[in-house]
Structures are given as structure tokens and as C-alpha cells.
Amino acid sequence: MRRPAGTLLTLATPIRAWAQRFAFLLLVGAAFALMLLGKADTVFVERARTAITDTVTPVLDVVSRPIASVAEVLREGQELAALRAQNAALRQENARLQHWQTVARRLQAENTALSQLLNVAPEPSTSYATGRVVADTGGAFVRSVLINAGRTMGVQKGQAALAGDGLAGRVAEVGQHSARVLLLTDINSRIPVVIADSRYRGILAGDNTSRPQLRYLPEEARPKPGERIVTSGHGGVFPPGLPVGRVATAEEGNVRISPFADWNRMEFLRVADYRMPGILMTDGATAPKPPGTPRPGMDRLPELPSASGEGGALAERALEAEAPRE
Known part of the structure; x- marks a missing residue:
């Protein structure tokens, strides 16, 4: 005999109430x-x-x-x-x-x-040699890197080392298959530069910080943050117009430059031969002594190129600052 639907609902109500009351315990027991x-x-x-x-x-x-x-x-x-x-x-x-x-x-x-x-005499052609940065010899007092390109690839002392966005430094030592590049931030680095817009010349001096200092600016120079800094070409080391960086801070008597080269992601350096020996000696070259009484530490450097005016003075200041340290 078929039971009415009301009877089934009456029987299911206590079971459902019991299941709802002990649902948590039932789930814990099932998990166990x-x-x-x-x-x-x-x-x-x-x-x-x-x-x-x-x-x-x-x-x-x-x-x-x-x-x-x-x-x-x-x-x-x-x-x-x-x-x-x-x-x-x-x-x-x-x-x-x-x-x-x-x-x-x-x-x-x-x-x-x-x-x-x-x-006008045409500019000499430029040759390049690219080397991978294989070691960072930087420390508390040195900012330089080693590249796997040397004399066999035409690398010579004094040549410019270029990163992807600008000048990174210059070649300081050369071997047959390697070379040491002195970076712009090294305390021994002195590079004649010029402010691209105002054309005021100065010396970019490294001090082992990430932002080298711009020195020997004229008194009337008022550099502003963001202005481009390029090489001036004085001293015959680098050609004019190589991008160096931008003015980061321009406080009174303390102008800092943010270089274009990214030191943290520098994997390759392109060494450029502009055929400008300038004031830097190459290996095996003999340097004539300057006329007059030689200055301390300067008897091994060649004679300054004939430069008049502010450019010659800036190049000579750079030599005086750099020679005792090398």
C-alpha cells in the first residue's frame, strides 16, 4: 500500500534536523x-x-x-x-x-x-672593435672593467670605450687579448666636456660615485638639470660631440652628471679608434719632455697640443689632476 506524501515528509524532517545539527562532526569524521x-x-x-x-x-x-x-x-x-x-x-x-x-x-x-x-680636411675614418665585459675590477678605489678585446683586434691605449647610449670611459691598459677600460666614474678619470646648449666648457672628474662631478666651469655658467653634456674635443683625446650624460644636480659649486651609460647592465663595450692620440701615451711611445721646468709626475707625458684660450687651460688642468694618480 502506498504511503501518503505527508508521511514521508514527516519521517524525513527529524533526519534532516539531525543532519544539520551534527553536519560539522559528520564532515570531520568523514575526513578522518x-x-x-x-x-x-x-x-x-x-x-x-x-x-x-x-x-x-x-x-x-x-x-x-x-x-x-x-x-x-x-x-x-x-x-x-x-x-x-x-x-x-x-x-x-x-x-x-x-x-x-x-x-x-x-x-x-x-x-x-x-x-x-x-x-676643409676630411675627418679620418673610424674603426671599431667590440668586446664583452668579462670582469668588473671595481672596488672602493677603482672603477674599471675588463673586456676580451686587445691588440689583436686593434685596441690601443687611450681609445674611447662606448656603451649603448654614450661614452663609458677610455682604454687604460691593453694586452694581446684583453684590455682594461677606465670608466667615467673612476677617481682618475678627467675628460674635457662641454654643455651642449650653452657651450660652456669644463672637466668631467670622476670621484668613484655613480655621478661624476663637472668642474672648472666659468663663473657665469649656470647649468640646469637635464642639459646634455658632450665631449669638447680639447686635448685631442676624444672627438667633439660624443654623448656623455645629462646634468643631474646643479647646486652652487657642485654640478653632478648622470652618465648615459648604464653601469648595471653593461655587457658589451665598443672601442672606437678615432685616430686621435692626443695627450695620452700609447704603449712603446717615447714622450718628449715639456719645455721649461718639468712638473712633478709630468716628465713622462707628451707635450700638450697647441691650444689657446680656455680649451688649452682646461686640458692642462685635466693633466695636472690626472698625472699623479696614474
């Missing part, structure tokens, strides 16, 4: 039982877990497909918006580059015509 079963029969638990995984995986795959499709559409929409913005920026940059290309061609034509008119 599963732990014991897993320790007692690991093979059975592993097979059961594998079977459940095989059963649930297709269901999860079907459920995840719409979510993955929606995520893919959203990602493609974001990429499309980014591509549109990048395309607009590239179009503007292309227009600027075309303008400067036109200006550069016009200036190049004018420069060629004026050079021919004035019969």
Missing part, C-alpha cells in the same frame, strides 16, 4: 575516515582519485570553453586598442622623423658645399 583509508590502502585511493579526475576533466573542459572564449575576446579587444594607440604614436613619430630627415639632408648638403668651398 578518508585519511585512514588513504594510509591503509594507498593504491585504492590513488585509483579512486584517478577515476574521479578522468570523470570530471571532460566536464570541466566543457565548462571552461565559454570562459576561455570570453577571455580570449576580451584579450583581443585590449590588444586591438593598444595596437591602435601604438599605431597613432608611430605615425606621429614617423612624421617627425621624416621632417628631421629632410632637415638633416639639407644640412648635409650645405655642410658638404661649405666644406668644399673652404677646402
Whole structure:
């Protein structure tokens, strides 16, 4: 005889109330039982877990497909918006580059015509040798690196060492297959530079900090943060116009430069031979003594190139500051 539905509900009500009251204890007991079963029969638990995984995986795959499709559409929409913005920026940059290309061609034509008119001697060709930085010999008193390029690749003492963005230093010692590069931040480094905009000349002096100091500026010079610093070409060591860095701080009597070269990510250095021996001696060269009474530590340096005015004085100051330390 079939029982009425009300009777089943009456019987199920106490069971449901009991289950709700002791649900936490039942779950703890079930978890404890599963732990014991897993320790007692690991093979059975592993097979059961594998079977459940095989059963649930297709269901999860079907459920995840719409979510993955929606995520893919959203990602493609974001990429499309980014591509549109990048395309607009590239179009503007292309227009600027075309303008400067036109200006550069016009200036190049004018420069060629004026050079021919004035019969200017052409600049010597430049050769390069690239070496990997294999060791950092820096310490508390030295800022230099070793590269795996030496005389066999045409590297000579005094040549400029260029990083990706600007001047990193100069070659101080050369071997057959290696060379030591004295960085701009070394305390022995003295480089004649010029402020690109105002054309005031000075000496970039390293002091073993990440930001070398700009010294011997004229009194009327007022450098501002952000101004570019390039080599001046005085002293005959480096050609004019090599990028060095930007003015970081310009306090009274203390101008600091932030070099373009990134010392923390410097893996390769390009040694450039501008064929400008200048005031630096190369290996095996004999240096004539300066006229007059020699200064201490200067009898092994060649005679200063004939430079008049502020450039010659700056180069001579650089030699006086550098010679006693080397």
C-alpha cells in the first residue's frame, strides 16, 4: 500500500534536523575516515582519485570553453586598442622623423658645399672593435672593467670605450687579448666636456660615485638639470660631440652628471679608434719632455697640443689632476 506524501515528509524532517545539527562532526569524521583509508590502502585511493579526475576533466573542459572564449575576446579587444594607440604614436613619430630627415639632408648638403668651398680636411675614418665585459675590477678605489678585446683586434691605449647610449670611459691598459677600460666614474678619470646648449666648457672628474662631478666651469655658467653634456674635443683625446650624460644636480659649486651609460647592465663595450692620440701615451711611445721646468709626475707625458684660450687651460688642468694618480 502506498504511503501518503505527508508521511514521508514527516519521517524525513527529524533526519534532516539531525543532519544539520551534527553536519560539522559528520564532515570531520568523514575526513578522518578518508585519511585512514588513504594510509591503509594507498593504491585504492590513488585509483579512486584517478577515476574521479578522468570523470570530471571532460566536464570541466566543457565548462571552461565559454570562459576561455570570453577571455580570449576580451584579450583581443585590449590588444586591438593598444595596437591602435601604438599605431597613432608611430605615425606621429614617423612624421617627425621624416621632417628631421629632410632637415638633416639639407644640412648635409650645405655642410658638404661649405666644406668644399673652404677646402676643409676630411675627418679620418673610424674603426671599431667590440668586446664583452668579462670582469668588473671595481672596488672602493677603482672603477674599471675588463673586456676580451686587445691588440689583436686593434685596441690601443687611450681609445674611447662606448656603451649603448654614450661614452663609458677610455682604454687604460691593453694586452694581446684583453684590455682594461677606465670608466667615467673612476677617481682618475678627467675628460674635457662641454654643455651642449650653452657651450660652456669644463672637466668631467670622476670621484668613484655613480655621478661624476663637472668642474672648472666659468663663473657665469649656470647649468640646469637635464642639459646634455658632450665631449669638447680639447686635448685631442676624444672627438667633439660624443654623448656623455645629462646634468643631474646643479647646486652652487657642485654640478653632478648622470652618465648615459648604464653601469648595471653593461655587457658589451665598443672601442672606437678615432685616430686621435692626443695627450695620452700609447704603449712603446717615447714622450718628449715639456719645455721649461718639468712638473712633478709630468716628465713622462707628451707635450700638450697647441691650444689657446680656455680649451688649452682646461686640458692642462685635466693633466695636472690626472698625472699623479696614474
